[in-house]
Every structure is written in structure tokens, then in C-alpha cells.
Amino acid sequence: MTFTLPPGLALQKVDERxxxxxxxxxxxxxxxxxIIVQIDGDYIVACDPDPGYVHRGExxxxxxxxxxxxxxxxxxxxxxxxxxxxxxxVLGAExxxxxxxxxxxxxxxxxxxxxxxxxxxxxxxxxxxxxxxHSTMFMWPAGDRELLIDxxxxxxxxxxxxxxxxxxxxxxDLPPNFEDVCLRQVNYFEKRIKEYxxxxxxxxxxxxxxxxxxxxxxxxxxRYGTTGSVLRASGVDYxxxxxxxxxxxxxxxxxxxxxxxxxxxxxxxxxxLDMIESCNIIRQALQKMPKSGSVRVKLKPNPKTKGLExxxxxxxxxxxxxxxxxxxxxxxxxxxxxxxxxxxxxLIALPNLLxxxxxxxxxxxxxxxxxxxxxxxx
Amino acid sequence: xxxxxxxxxxxxxxxxxxDNVFWIILILVLIGxxxxxxxxxxxxxxxxxxxxxxxxxALTWMADPSRILPVVQAxxxxxxxxxxxxxxxxxxxxxxxxxIFVERKMxxxxxLRVGPFYCGKFEGILQLMGDGLxxxxxxxxxxxxxxxxIFWAAPVLFVATAAAFVAFIPVAPGWVVAxxxxxxxxxxxVIGFFPIITILSAWSANSKFPFIGGIRALFQMVSxxxxxxxxxxxxxxxxxxxxxxxxxxxQSSFPWIVFLPIGAIVFFITMLAELERIPFDLPEAESEIVxxxxxxxxxxxxxxxQLGTYLKLYAFAGLFVVxxxxxxxxxxxxxxxxxxxxxxxxxxxxIVAGPFxxxxxxxxxxxxxxxxxxxxxxxxxxxxxxxRGVFPRIRVDMLLNLGWTKLIGLAFVNxxxxxGLLYAGVLGPGGLQ
Numbered sequence: 034m035t036f037t038l039p040p041g042l043a044l045q046k047v048d049e050r051x052x053x054x055x056x057x058x059x060x061x062x063x064x065x066x067x068i069i070v071q072i073d074g075d076y077i078v079a080c081d082p083d084p085g086y087v088h089r090g091e092x093x094x095x096x097x098x099x100x101x102x103x104x105x106x107x108x109x110x111x112x113x114x115x116x117x118x119x120x121x122x123v124l125g126a127e128x129x130x131x132x133x134x135x136x137x138x139x140x141x142x143x144x145x146x147x148x149x150x151x152x153x154x155x156x157x158x159x160x161x162x163x164x165x166x167h168s169t170m171f172m173w174p175a176g177d178r179e180l181l182i183d184x185x186x187x188x189x190x191x192x193x194x195x196x197x198x199x200x201x202x203x204x205x206d207l208p209p210n211f212e213d214v215c216l217r218q219v220n221y222f223e224k225r226i227k228e229y230x231x232x233x234x235x236x237x238x239x240x241x242x243x244x245x246x247x248x249x250x251x252x253x254x255x256r257y258g259t260t261g262s263v264l265r266a267s268g269v270d271y272x273x274x275x276x277x278x279x280x281x282x283x284x285x286x287x288x289x290x291x292x293x294x295x296x297x298x299x300x301x302x303x304x305x306l307d308m309i310e311s312c313n314i315i316r317q318a319l320q321k322m323p324k325s326g327s328v329r330v331k332l333k334p335n336p337k338t339k340g341l342e343x344x345x346x347x348x349x350x351x352x353x354x355x356x357x358x359x360x361x362x363x364x365x366x367x368x369x370x371x372x373x374x375x376x377x378x379x380l381i382a383l384p385n386l387l388x389x390x391x392x393x394x395x396x397x398x399x400x401x402x403x404x405x406x407x408x409x410x411x
Numbered sequence: 412x413x414x415x416x417x418x419x420x421x422x423x424x425x426x427x428x429x430d431n432v433f434w435i436i437l438i439l440v441l442i443g444x445x446x447x448x449x450x451x452x453x454x455x456x457x458x459x460x461x462x463x464x465x466x467x468x469a470l471t472w473m474a475d476p477s478r479i480l481p482v483v484q485a486x487x488x489x490x491x492x493x494x495x496x497x498x499x500x501x502x503x504x505x506x507x508x509x510x511i512f513v514e515r516k517m518x519x520x521x522x523l524r525v526g527p528f529y530c531g532k533f534e535g536i537l538q539l540m541g542d543g544l545x546x547x548x549x550x551x552x553x554x555x556x557x558x559x560x561i562f563w564a565a566p567v568l569f570v571a572t573a574a575a576f577v578a579f580i581p582v583a584p585g586w587v588v589a590x591x592x593x594x595x596x597x598x599x600x601v602i603g604f605f606p607i608i609t610i611l612s613a614w615s616a617n618s619k620f621p622f623i624g625g626i627r628a629l630f631q632m633v634s635x636x637x638x639x640x641x642x643x644x645x646x647x648x649x650x651x652x653x654x655x656x657x658x659x660x661x662q663s664s665f666p667w668i669v670f671l672p673i674g675a676i677v678f679f680i681t682m683l684a685e686l687e688r689i690p691f692d693l694p695e696a697e698s699e700i701v702x703x704x705x706x707x708x709x710x711x712x713x714x715x716x717q718l719g720t721y722l723k724l725y726a727f728a729g730l731f732v733v734x735x736x737x738x739x740x741x742x743x744x745x746x747x748x749x750x751x752x753x754x755x756x757x758x759x760x761x762i763v764a765g766p767f768x769x770x771x772x773x774x775x776x777x778x779x780x781x782x783x784x785x786x787x788x789x790x791x792x793x794x795x796x797x798x799r800g801v802f803p804r805i806r807v808d809m810l811l812n813l814g815w816t817k818l819i820g821l822a823f824v825n826x827x828x829x830x831g832l833l834y835a836g837v838l839g840p841g842g843l844q
Contacts (some may be wrong), residue, residue: 054619062698075807124748164698166689166804172522238690239803392623393806396698 044362051078058086062164062396065406068383072392080387082380088410095370097336102125103370104194110374110408112194116145116151117350118408119198121357122370124279124346126200129338129361132330138202139280140322144215145188145197146348147311147318151222152181153351154304157403161301162233164396165242170233177225180218187211200336202329212319223312226305234302243297247386247398252296257382260375262352262403267295273349285317297394300401304351335365352376352403377409437458450695484772498582500722506788508539519767529736546714554707558615565612566708566715572604573722580729581656583739583780594655595647598730599640602685605723606632609694613704627807628687628694634814635684641822642677645829646734655730659738666737668824670832675735675827677818679794682727684814686720689796690802691810728791729784736787739780747775 038044054070067083091110095103096302107122108115114246120142127134155178162170187208189195197204210343233239249259264271272289274282290306292299338361347356353375360369379402386398438827486492493499512527516534519526527535553562579598581587591597606629613625647653650661668675684691695703708716732738748771756763773781805813 043831052623054623060701062701162803166692166696166698167802168518168689169522169800170803172524176523233803236801236803238805241809242803242806391700391806391808393693393696393804 048073050074056395057083060269061237062399064404065410067233068395068399070387070395075391075393077387077390077395080384082383084377084380084406084409086410087407090369090410092372095211096366096368097268099365100130100200100367101332103264103367104199105194107370107372108196110372110411111153111351111405113156114148114149114351114405115194115196116142117153117200117348117355119196120146120279120348120350121346121355121372122359123198123200124348125315125344125357125359126367128344128346129342129359129367130200130332130336131339132201132332134202134280134330135327136281137323137326138328140318141188141203141207141328142198143282143285143318144315144322145185145195145203147315148181148185148188149195150351151308151311152185153177154308155181157197157304157351157400157405158301161400164400165239167233167236167239170229173229173232177222180222180225184215187214199329201332202327203330206328216316216319219312219315223309226308228287229305240298242394242398243301243401246297246394247300247390247401248294248296249300249382249386252294253382253385254295257385258378259353259382259402260378261349261351262309262351263300263309263379263382263401265290266292266303268293268297273347273354277347279346281318281321284321285314287314297397297401300403301397302306304403324377337365338363341368347373350375352405352408353379372411374408374411375403376405380404380409415812421537480770480772484534494578494590495588497579498586499578499588501575502582503574503722503725504718506725506785506792507718510584510724510792510796511717512536512539513793513800517793517796518800522577528810543714546711549710551712552707554617556617557707558617561611561615562707563712565615566712566719568608569605569612570715570719570722572601572608573726574727576601577722577729579655579732580726581659581738582729582784583777584660586777586781587656590656591654592626593653595643595653595658598655599636602636605685609704611708612708616704616707618703618707620700620706621704624694624698624706625697627696627700628704630808631684631687631691631693631806631814634811635681635818638677638814638818639685640680641819642674642681642706642825643734645671645674645825648826648829648833655733659740661732662737663740666735666740668735671825671829672734673821673828675731677821677825678731678735680818681814682731683795683798684810686727686795688726689799689807692804693807693810696804708788717741724792724795725788728788728795732784733793738787739784741779741783741786743775743779745775745779745782787798 049124050073052073054072055067056070057067058065065087067086069081069083070077071079089109091107094106098106103122104119108119111118155174159171159174159178162168162174165240185195186192188211189197189205191197249257249263249267251268254264254269259267260271268291270289270291272287273279274287275289288310290310291304292303340363341361342358343358345356345358349355354373355375356373358369358371358373359367362368383399383402383404386402387395390398435678487497494499515538516526527538529535531537553559576598578588579591579594579601581590589597609628609632610625612823613621613628616622646658646667649667650658652658652661687694693703697703700706705713705716752770
């Protein structure tokens with residue numbers, strides 16, 4: 034039986050040996066996205082990531098809400114990293130509205146941001162563990178994350194979606210005795226994550242499985258525009274907290290972790306080192322923070338910007354540099370809000386990393402890119 | 412008050428009770444009694460303790476429970492008891508169920524969580540029963556273009572093969588379902604069926620992920636069967652027999668693991684791979700291929716495969732114990748049977764229970780052997796479960812590399828050690844044992 038195709042369409046010629054796998058969106062190893070993988074035996078010949086399943090129109094929504102009511106919904110793309118997702122927007126809004134933030138609020142923001150970075154990386158690490166079939170590494174980070182979530186709950190009143198940063202500072206002052214509790218919890222947390230090396234990072238099976246897989250060279254990492262832990266794992270010393278310090282990061286001693294290998298193992302180890310570095314930053318910030326003072330500049334209801342102007346601010350989030358471009362036209366609502374998210378930029382490298390790899394390497398390479406599907410779709 | 416049964420009337424309740432009694436008596440008289448007489452006329456019943464075993468004796472057993480002992484003994488001597496209950500399926504299924512529960516609790520403790528907790532009053536002890544009920548009550552969904560007869564048959568065949576494997580394992584002296592001369596060869600033959608069943612199930616589902624999982628399982632099982640067989644040959648050489656009972660009996664002074672540690676290690680690793688356990692659970696790698704060859708199985712079909720997997724786990728642990736850890740051999744810890752139970756009975760104040768001439772049901776040797784076998788098997792199962800909390804999954808190429816080069820080489824080293832021990836005269840005739 035023959036049939037004629039409509040003009041302009043042609044059947045795709047597929048080799049008999051090639052099998053097309055739809056990994057996702059309903060697959061335990063994909064997240065809220067689809068990776069169309071073509072395999073020849075055990076080797077991946079082509080890979081086509083297909084995000085977009087959780088697009089929520091956050092940027093369009095931001096055009097209908099004023100500068101304050103934009104806060105709770107703009108942190109939805111990555112609720113585990115909600116402080117860092119909100120950070121560039123708040124910095125931009127402050128510049129547009131012409132607000133000077135109190136010194137204490139800047140330190141509180143740094144502490145909240147670093148705690149949130151650890152919370153995000155723990156969640157990421159838990160999923161990385163279960164992707165590699167290591168169920169203990171799924172449960173331990175998910176449990177130890179609670180330490181920091183409790184701290185954030187004391188600080189902001191919410192466990193996951195804090196909505197704590199506002200233009201003009203932070204929403205509330207720290208609760209009494211917070212510094213001591215925070216120091217104790219963070220010290221214990223650091224001791225605990227250093228134990229992960231014994232069961233996960235120094236595990237010979239893990240090393241032999243992830244080393245030399247999905248190698249992203251230094252040049253390719255820069256060319257694809259990857260950022261954050263992916264870029265640093267490829268040997269590029271790039272951390273916005275050091276290169277473009279915002280708030281009080283220039284007063285703190287921030288060490289950038291860089292590895293030269295550029296393989297899955299390096300990409301999974303850098304976030305873990307970042308967590309230890311975050312603990313150092315939190316300790317420094319707790320020491321240098323002014324002990325008292327205002328944490329918020331009170332704004333008028335429905336604050337207006339001065340005129341047609343735009344601002345671009347970016348911060349180092351748990352996944353990499355996260356930028357926010359705000360255009361204002363002298364109204365209470367922004368004219369345009371554009372998020373430049375690290376997840377999408379890191380995903381661009383995926384097809385090139387997976388080509389020629391074995392199917393068994395797909396989860397480890399995919400998740401080592403520090404990719405969060407909801408953020409890429411926003 | 413009458414919320415539970417608003418239309419309750421005592422007269423109707425009594426009437427329904429009387430109705431039930433009437434129907435029970437009617438059915439018993441019209442069907443039950445003729446059936447009993449048919450049995451008595453047609454079937455030749457055994458004579459136990461000087462008495463013909465008739466169904467009417469059941470009424471006397473109610474008066475004196477100790478009279479049931481000869482019947483139990485007669486039943487225990489039959490093959491059906493061995494197959495269904497003690498060294499066979501029932502015993503293995505019980506241990507397998509305990510293994511599932513212990514695995515979940517142990518893994519939970521390792522991962523700083525609680526594990527099954529709410530089902531049953533104590534520590535979620537009834538969780539497994541709940542899971543089984545859930546699996547039974549679930550709908551079985553079959554893919555549209557599946558090869559239905561093979562797809563249906565595969566889980567049943569899997570359990571049957573696993574149960575056949577269990578039949579070879581001797582638990583105590585004389586207590587084994589299939590005591591065959593070529594026992595070890597039989598074990599290899601039965602293990603050889605698993606890849607065939609796996610690939611049939613995977614292929615008949617007509618789905619991509621089961622197919623990839625089936626291919627992986629085939630790779631894994633076939634490439635690890637060779638080191639599995641080679642690693643056991645050392646013990647066979649030292650014993651000079653393929654009969655598993657004889658291999659176990661030959662280790663009365665020391666277990667073979669003392670002389671063949673390399674073989675034991677190789678066998679343990681191949682065992683993990685044959686059982687598809689972490690770090691060798693590639694056929695079920697969930698982040699890559701959903702659930703591997705189990706993806707399309709649903710409801711009790713999945714439950715059957717799980718049952719078969721854990722039966723297989725028990726059988727492999729038992730094989731390890733029989734060949735390397737000395738089987739049932741161990742110091743005598745079970746106290747001897749009190750003789751006065753046979754002659755005098757138990758005196759409880761004015762009442763004397765007994766004497767019980769039917770006792771003991773199991774002799775002391777058998778109880779001791781079974782105890783040591785179970786203890787050793789549980790220890791081996793513990794070490795099989797442990798890697799799940801510690802290791803990630805490995806990759807296919809690493810697995811094949813391990814199986815075809817390192818393990819086979821080590822298995823040959825093990826064989827040469829055994830040969831050396833034999834020719835040096837350390838073991839064998841004139842040696843230690």
C-alpha cells in the first residue's frame with residue numbers, strides 16, 4: 034500500500050539500527066522535560082533536549098504586577114533557591130527606585146543567599162545520587178537539608194518559598210539569638226557534608242563511572258556560554274561573587290573552586306566544594322555583620338520609577354550567573370522583566386556532551402549540568 | 412441508638428441464624444458424609460500407630476491433641492511436605508519475605524530514616540502483607556501489541572525456576588527436596604533458564620525500555636555465568652563430588668572458604684550480578700530505562716517476579732553457605748530431647764499431660780543443622796543487601812570488562828590453588844581431611 038505525502042513533507046530516513054527513545058516527560062530520569070535520544074546499541078548517536086513542559090509565563094506575569102507584588106511569583110522558577118532567584122530582580126528594582134539599602138540588610142541577604150545556595154545544592158545532590166543508583170546519597174542530603182531549612186524558617190517564617198528579599202532590604206529582622214543558632218547549625222552541616230566524601234565522592238565505583246564521561250573542554254564551555262559550576266569544572270575561574278561583587282561580597286573573602294577536568298565527576302564535585310565555601314562565607318558574614326540597625330527602607334505603597342530606563346543585574350545563583358533585565362516606563366509596574374537563567378545556558382551543552390556516550394552515562398551527564406527544568410522554562 | 416443496624420429485629424436475627432444452621436446441616440449430610448464414605452471406600456488409607464487413619468479420627472484428635480502427632484509425622488515423611496513446606500517453597504518464601512522486610516528496615520537505618528512504620532502495631536511488621544494485598548488488588552495492564560501467552564507465562568516461569576533452584580539446597584543432613592548426584596550441574600542448568608525467561612518477558616512486552624533492559628540482563632547473566640561456574644569448581648575438586656549434600660558434609664572440620672577465599676569472593680560478586688542487585692542492577696536502572704525488563708509488568712505479575720527474585724536470593728545465599736561456609740556443620744547447640752516426655756509426660760500439679768510417644772518430630776542433628784544453616788544464610792543475605800546502601804550502579808562496559816577478564820582470571824587462580832592443595836597432599840586422601 035502506497036500513500037503520497039502532502040507537498041513539502043518528507044519521511045525522515047531512519048537507520049534500522051537506530052532506536053529512538055523518548056526519555057521523559059514521564060520518566061524517572063528526566064525531570065520536567067524530554068530528551069529525545071537516538072541510540073545505536075548502547076551508544077547515543079544523537080540527543081535532542083526538549084524543554085518547555087513547565088512554561089508558566091513568569092516574565093509576562095511580571096508586567097501586570099507592581100514592584101512589590103512581583104516578588105512571590107518570581108521566585109517560583111526555582112523554589113529551592115528562592116532567595117537567589119529573587120536577588121537580581123531586587124537589586125535591579127532598588128536601582129530603578131533609587132533606594133539605598135542598610136548595611137545590616139546586605140549582610141542578612143548574603144547569609145540568606147548562601148544558606149539557600151546550600152539548600153538548593155543539597156536537593157540537586159540528592160537527585161544526582163539517585164540518578165546514579167545510590168539511594169543513600171538520596172536520603173542523606175534530603176535529611177541534612179532540613180538543618181538549613183529550619184534556619185531559613187526561623188529567619189523568614191517560610192520553609193521553602195521565603196519571599197524574603199524586597200526592594201529596600203529584607204522583610205524582617207533576624208530573630209533574637211539567631212547568630213548563635215546559625216553558627217552551630219552551619220558548623221554541624223559542614224562537618225556532615227564532609228562525611229559525604231567517604232560514601233560518595235571517594236567511592237571507587239562512582240569515580241570510575243563518572244570520570245572522563247561527558248568531557249566539556251574549556252574552550253567549548255566558554256563557547257556554549259555555560260556558567261556556574263559547569264564553567265568552573267571546565268577550568269574557568271568565573272564566579273560573580275568575586276568578579277562582579279554585589280551587596281557586601283567585596284568585603285568577604287570568597288574562594289572560587291575550579292577543577293580542570295571538565296567531566297561529570299568534576300561537575301558533580303564543584304557544587305559540593307561550593308557548599309563548604311558557602312559555610313565559610315556565612316561564618317564571615319555573621320562575624321562582620323552590624324549587630325543592630327535597620328534592615329529595611331520603608332517604601333511608599335505602589336512605588337513608581339522615575340522614567341524610561343533599564344537595568345541589568347546578575348548574581349551567582351546555585352546553578353550559575355542569573356541575570357535580570359528590567360525596563361521601566363515611569364509606572365508602578367515594570368514594562369518588561371527578562372530573566373537570563375543559568376539552567377537554559379547549561380542545557381545547551383547537553384547534545385554535544387551526550388553524543389557518542391553510552392546510554393548508562395546519560396543520567397550522570399545530564400544532571401551534572403546543574404540543570405533545573407522549571408527554571409529553564411520559567 | 413440503632414445507628415449501625417437501623418432495621419435490626421431480634422426475631423429476624425435468630426431466624427437467619429437458624430437458617431444458616433439448617434443449610435450447614437443439610438449440606439453436611441447430603442454432600443459431606445457421602446464424600447467421607449466415598450473416601451473410605453475408594454482410597455486406601457494408611458495405618459498409623461495400629462489404627463486405620465479415617466476422617467472420623469479427627470473427632471478424637473479434638474479430645475487428645477497428642478494423638479495428632481503420628482499423623483503429622485506420616486505427613487512429614489511425604490514428598491509433598493518437603494516440596495511445599497520445610498526445605499522447599501514455604502521455608503524459602505518465609506525467609507524471602509523476612510529478607511524483604513529486613514532489607515527495608517536496614518536500608519532505612521543506614522539512610523537515617525524509619526522505613527516501614529505504620530502497618531502493623533510494631534515497626535511496620537505487616538507492611539509486606541499490605542504490599543502483597545495491594546499488588547493482588549491492582550489491575551493487570553498488558554501492552555496492546557504484546558505477545559500475550561509469553562507475556563503472561565514469563566512471571567510464572569520465573570517463580571517456578573526460582574523454586575526449582577531452591578529445591579537443590581540442602582538445609583540439614585537428609586533434608587533436601589531434590590537429592591541428586593549431579594546436584595551442582597542441576598543448579599547450573601536451572602540458573603541457565605533465567606536469562607531465557609528474562610529476554611522472553613522483555614521481548615514479548617513490545618516496548619522499548621523492557622527490550623533494552625532484557626538485552627542488558629542477557630548480557631549480564633550470560634557473561635557472569637562462566638565465572639560463576641568456574642568459581643565453584645575448586646570446591647568440587649576438593650570434595651570429589653557434585654552432590655551438594657556431600658559437599659556440605661565434607662566440610663565437617665573446616666569450611667572451604669579457608670582454602671578457597673578467592674573462589675568465595677568471585678562467587679559472591681557473580682552472585683550479586685546474577686541477582687541484579689546494586690551495584691549490578693543495570694537491567695532495572697530506573698534513571699536510564701525506567702524499570703528495565705519489569706517496566707510493563709503490573710499488579711501481581713510484578714509481585715510474582717519480586718517473589719522469584721527473593722527466592723533466588725535465598726537460593727544463592729544457601730548455595731554460598733553449602734559450598735563455602737560448611738552448610739549445616741557447626742557446634743552442637745540444640746539441647747537433647749528430654750526423654751521423660753516420651754515415658755512420663757509433663758506433670759503440671761495434679762494434671763499429667765502426655766506421655767507423647769509421637770515426639771520428637773525432628774531429631775537433634777536436624778534441628779542443629781537447620782539452625783546453623785539459617786544463621787549462616789542470614790549472614791550471607793545481610794552481606795548481599797549491604798552494598799545497596801553504599802555503592803552506585805556501574806555501567807555495562809565496566810560490568811562486561813569485570814566479568815570477562817578479571818573474574819574469569821581469578822576463578823582460574825582459584826582452580827589452580829585447589830589443584831595445588833590436592834597434589835601437595837594437604838587435602839584429600841592422607842591429608843587433613
